[in-house]
Structure formats: structure tokens, C-alpha cells
Amino acid sequence: METAGTTSAPLATIASLAQHDGQTVTLRGWLYNLRSSGKLLFPTFRDGTGTIQGIVPKAAVPEALFNTLKELQLESSLMVTGKVRADARAPSGFELDVESLEVISAVSADQPFPITLKEHGVDFLMEHRHLWVRTPRQSAILRVRATIMRAAAEYFDTNGFIRTDPPILTPNACEGTSELFEMDYFDNDKAYLTQSGQLYIEATALALGKVYSFGPTFRAEKSKTRRHLTEFWMIEPEIAFAGLDDLLELAENFLSHIVARVLESHRGDLTVIGRDATKLEAIKAPFPRISYDEAHAMLEDAFSKGLIETQHKAGDDFGSPDETYISSQFDRPVMVHRYPAAIKAFYMQPDPADPTRALCVDVLAPEGYGEIIGGSQRVDSYDLLKRRIEEHNLPLAAFEWYLDLRRYGSVPHAGFGMGIERVVAWICGLDHVRETIPFARTLNRIYP
RNA sequence: UCCUGAGUAGCUCAAUGGCAGAGCAUUCGGCUGUUAACCGAAGGGUUGUAGGUUCGAGUCCUACCUCAGGAGCCA
Structure with missing residues (x-):
């Protein structure tokens, strides 16, 4: 010294x-x-x-x-x-x-601090992430992230939700589609890292009424885009005696609260990050709500005017360019509801007014940030749920406990999941989610 | 998995098939209000790897490796 x-x-x-x-x-x-x-x-x-x-x-x-x-x-x-x-x-x-x-x-001149005030490439910065976090912009982002996480939990904590975190090690695929990280579970078993706690918090919702979970989520998908991490944080509320409309109202109030908290205490950080705060000041409930069919009509119109390159096919899910166009039409998150049941998960409740549609919602963030929330009302009928599991060729035995939730006092219930990193990217105006988490895990990177 | 692009000094990037360059960083020198300070000098290279074409390859060809972001998939 x-x-x-x-x-x-x-x-x-x-x-x-x-x-x-x-x-x-x-x-x-x-x-x-x-x-x-x-x-x-x-x-x-x-x-x-x-x-x-x-x-x-x-x-x-x-x-x-x-x-x-x-x-x-x-x-x-x-x-x-x-x-x-x-x-x-x-x-x-x-x-x-x-x-x-x-x-x-004292740092040695023989090995000076590698990150200078000049520009660096992505590969170099990610390779030195442990040092990159020291720079003012990265520090500011992590401070905003912390507030977003705190505000999200705080919203549920102060609105009667009980935090019930589901297991991270799971015995099978929750939704049966995405790629899972697999590991040995002692001698004769396999375990998988959770890709969603939803099924488990449906159980705790029927025990406690209003619950949420908040933790890491893992997806072994080979996605290489600015919106994907293999390990990310998700906050998921689940509510007994609730339907799609309750969910929409919750989502818009929830997001408005988070944005308000960030504006309250991070003006300086937003400036350091280079984020235009006036864009965030518009984020107040209510949010626009459009049906899948209305969204499709918007895309048809845009295509005929040459505003988007590829035509959206009715019945298909929206691609990234579609979502970007739809969200760009609004100054706050847009809630797209009632997608075709055929392209959605097996546990989603069909719309009584049109059973080909699911009572679900995707919330698309403005400025092209895409889906930040996905949710639905859940199937509450035992017979329908059993049939859906069979239709999707999922192993019935693995879902016996899940079917129990419909055997014993089933009620209409609904919930959604929100990806923290995408929300941070949107609120901070970043062009990649890898800057929203201290140490990003992506397809080609697990160091440092 | 597919498509596209990029790999040259520690970093960011130049270099018509013809001597391997600049800025930053480091070292030395200068400057009493700098804001990625500036000015002068020095050191610093297996041009991603392996082949090939050529009198001559950083540059052209083939394969591979790594990374990037887009599609698909998703939050």
C-alpha cells in the first residue's frame, strides 16, 4: 500500500x-x-x-x-x-x-486495464465481461436491472401475491416443446433445468390464491439473436379465480408500475445509458388491446402497402418482423390476445366464443423489442386437459399430478411469465439482451 | 439446423495481387482547465488454421475453426 x-x-x-x-x-x-x-x-x-x-x-x-x-x-x-x-x-x-x-x-503498466475508453468489439467485451461491468454504462444498466427486479417483486408483494418458487430441477419438460438442459440425477434418473415454473405455480395458486415465482429459467434452444439467452430470469404470477381479462389488467398495471419506479430513481442512469426517458413516460395503463385477428389484418394492410416484406399467413404465429411492425404502431406495449389454439400450448383455455381461439395474450414491447410477456387462462376441465395432453403426445403419467389440480377443486385460473432481460433491454433501449444481465449465457459463450 | 457477414499490433480498424499501416493503449518528452484532452518520439506483427493458384497472397480458390446477427423457436 x-x-x-x-x-x-x-x-x-x-x-x-x-x-x-x-x-x-x-x-x-x-x-x-x-x-x-x-x-x-x-x-x-x-x-x-x-x-x-x-x-x-x-x-x-x-x-x-x-x-x-x-x-x-x-x-x-x-x-x-x-x-x-x-x-x-x-x-x-x-x-x-x-x-x-x-x-x-496499483495496476501494473505491464498489464494495463484492457478496456479503454475507446470502442471495443462485442467478442472482446464479452470475453472481458468481468471487467466490462466496471464501465459507467454497464454499471448503470445493472442498477436499472436491480430496480426492475425489485419493482416487479414489490408489485406482487403489495398486491396480495405470495411468492412460491418452483423447483429448478425438474423431471420432465413442462411444455414438451423447447430444448432442455439435461443432467444425471443420481443413479438411474435424468433431471432437467426448468424452462418455466408455470405448472408448479398453478398448484400453489390453488393452495394460496394469488402467487408468483421469480427465478432463473433455462432454454437449450440454439437461438442466436439479440433477444435470446440460454439462462434468463422470469417472473410469473398465477391467480386462482381469474380469467384472461384479469390477466390483461394485471399485465398493464404491473408494467406501468415497473416503468414508473425506474423513472422515479434512475434519470441519471438512463442518461448515461443514452435512453430517451420521454419514451418511457408514455408507458401508463391502459395499454392497447388487439385480437390476433386484428393484428393479422394490420399485417395484411401493411403488406399491401409494401411496409413489410413478407406476407403473414392467417393462422400462423407471428414472426419477429411481424411483431416489430405491430408493436411499432403503438407508443406503449400492445397486448395481442386470442391466438389460434392450434399454435399455442396445450394448457391454454379455449375461448368459449370461438373454441379455435385460445384465451391467451402476448405483450409486445414498443420500438421493436418484441414479446416481453406471454400468458393465458389455463384449461380447468379435467377431461379437456387430459385430451390435450394425449393430442400433444405427452406422457400422461408425468402429468398425473398436474391433472390432480383439475380432479380436486379446479377453478378458472390464469397467469403469465415475463422475461426480465427483455424488459431491461426495452426500458434501457439496448440493442442486445447480453448487456442486461451480469454474466450472459448464450449459445456460443459460457465464459467468464 | 439454414442464410449472411467478419477474423491483420493488447484494442478499434486501413492496406488496386507488388516494402505490414494509422488511432488508442504502453514507455519517454512537452503543455496550468482537460472532458474518449492534445502535441512529439519509441517499442509492439506466425495477417484465425491447413492446403492450393501465382514470379509474388493480408488480398484470389478450397476446406475447417471462431465470432457476429438474421431465420426458425421462444420470454
Whole structure:
């Protein structure tokens, strides 16, 4: 440890410096950047709450302080003491007149911090994700992510939902379609990482009324797009005695709450990220609701006007370009409901008004971010559910416990799942979900 | 799995089939208000791998590897 001067002032964080104008404080953090102009040094410090520029005139500080700082490599850890001073030239409005500096761990010039302030490629940044998270933009995104996760849980916690987390190790495919990560489960069994807790929280919903789960989800799909991770976080509410309309109302209030919380406490972070906050200010319930058939008609119209390249076939699911077009027609998330039952999961309740349609909803985020929520009212009839399982060629024995939920006091119930990373990408205006989670797991990357 | 594109200095990128280059980073020097500071200098290369065409290949051809983002699939 190398000391240049003494550090004995009260501790402060960079985010709180406005409250310390004129006072001498000590910051604990890292050297983020260092500029010099002859006998003036301009170090920028970061401490996880923000960055601030210090100023070190050679004539006004001990020689040891000036020389130590001058040779310090970026990302060296340190304690710095100085006087907080409002200055119109500083981006944050404040600067630090450095009085003393204690180097905690100096970075070697032989191996300088690899991430510079210049541009880097995706491969390099992902290979150095453990260091990339130190940069202001990435830190800001992770702070917003934390608020989104907290606001999501908070919404359910304060609206009568009980958190009941389903198992992560499961014995079989929940939906029987997606690719699963498989592993040995002791001697003679296989286990799979969960791809949705939905079936399990249907059980807890019939026990506790309103429940939700919040945890990681795994999909071994070979998807290579800006919207996919193999490991992502999903929050899923499930409600007994509820139908599709209840679900739509829940979804719009839920999302509005999350966006409001982010706007409440992350204006600065959104600026660092480069997100236009006015786009988010429009996100207030109610959200537009359109049926699958109305969405199809929109696509037909767009195709005839040459606004989209491929024609949507009635009855087919929407592709990514379709979803992008539909969502681009609205300034807030659009809720598309009543898809054809044939292209949806076996557990979705048919619409009594038209049994070829399912009582389901996809919520598409604006600005081309695509599906952030998928949900449905669940089949509550034992006979229908059993028939659906058979029609989908799923192993009946594995679903006996699920059928029990219809044998013993079945009620109409509904729920949805929301992918946290897609919501973070949308709210932050990012072009890829890999920046929304501390360590993204994708098809071609599991390091670091 | 399919389609498309990219691999050159630590990083970001140039280089008509004809001497391997720049900016940043690092080192040295200069500058008292810099905001990805700037100015001067130095060091730094198995051009993804293996073949092939050619007098000559970073450049053209073949195969492979890695990565990217789009389709499909999904949140």
C-alpha cells in the first residue's frame, strides 16, 4: 500500500457528493481516467455510484501525491480525500480538489486495464465481461436491472401475491416443446433445468390464491439473436379465480408500475445509458388491446402497402418482423390476445366464443423489442386437459399430478411469465439482451 | 439446423495481387482547465488454421475453426 498524504475525512459516495459541497470527504474507489495538462492532473474516480473528476495542481499539493497519481494506471483501487467544490465545467456539477491519496492496489503498466475508453468489439467485451461491468454504462444498466427486479417483486408483494418458487430441477419438460438442459440425477434418473415454473405455480395458486415465482429459467434452444439467452430470469404470477381479462389488467398495471419506479430513481442512469426517458413516460395503463385477428389484418394492410416484406399467413404465429411492425404502431406495449389454439400450448383455455381461439395474450414491447410477456387462462376441465395432453403426445403419467389440480377443486385460473432481460433491454433501449444481465449465457459463450 | 457477414499490433480498424499501416493503449518528452484532452518520439506483427493458384497472397480458390446477427423457436 502506497500512501501519499493522509486520509482521515468522513467517507462519502460519489452519488452523494452534492450533499457535501464545500466539505472535505474521503472516497473509496478506482481510477477511471487520467488526463493531464502540464502541471495539472485531472483524474476521474469511480466508486460504483458514479464518477467524479478530481483536480490536482502540482503547485498546490505535496510532490509525492502528484507523482504517485501521475504514474497510476487506470482501474487502480484507491482512497482519495479532497474538497468537494461545485463547478459549472463539471458534467455532474461537482469536482474534487484532491488533498491526499492512498493507493490500495496499483495496476501494473505491464498489464494495463484492457478496456479503454475507446470502442471495443462485442467478442472482446464479452470475453472481458468481468471487467466490462466496471464501465459507467454497464454499471448503470445493472442498477436499472436491480430496480426492475425489485419493482416487479414489490408489485406482487403489495398486491396480495405470495411468492412460491418452483423447483429448478425438474423431471420432465413442462411444455414438451423447447430444448432442455439435461443432467444425471443420481443413479438411474435424468433431471432437467426448468424452462418455466408455470405448472408448479398453478398448484400453489390453488393452495394460496394469488402467487408468483421469480427465478432463473433455462432454454437449450440454439437461438442466436439479440433477444435470446440460454439462462434468463422470469417472473410469473398465477391467480386462482381469474380469467384472461384479469390477466390483461394485471399485465398493464404491473408494467406501468415497473416503468414508473425506474423513472422515479434512475434519470441519471438512463442518461448515461443514452435512453430517451420521454419514451418511457408514455408507458401508463391502459395499454392497447388487439385480437390476433386484428393484428393479422394490420399485417395484411401493411403488406399491401409494401411496409413489410413478407406476407403473414392467417393462422400462423407471428414472426419477429411481424411483431416489430405491430408493436411499432403503438407508443406503449400492445397486448395481442386470442391466438389460434392450434399454435399455442396445450394448457391454454379455449375461448368459449370461438373454441379455435385460445384465451391467451402476448405483450409486445414498443420500438421493436418484441414479446416481453406471454400468458393465458389455463384449461380447468379435467377431461379437456387430459385430451390435450394425449393430442400433444405427452406422457400422461408425468402429468398425473398436474391433472390432480383439475380432479380436486379446479377453478378458472390464469397467469403469465415475463422475461426480465427483455424488459431491461426495452426500458434501457439496448440493442442486445447480453448487456442486461451480469454474466450472459448464450449459445456460443459460457465464459467468464 | 439454414442464410449472411467478419477474423491483420493488447484494442478499434486501413492496406488496386507488388516494402505490414494509422488511432488508442504502453514507455519517454512537452503543455496550468482537460472532458474518449492534445502535441512529439519509441517499442509492439506466425495477417484465425491447413492446403492450393501465382514470379509474388493480408488480398484470389478450397476446406475447417471462431465470432457476429438474421431465420426458425421462444420470454
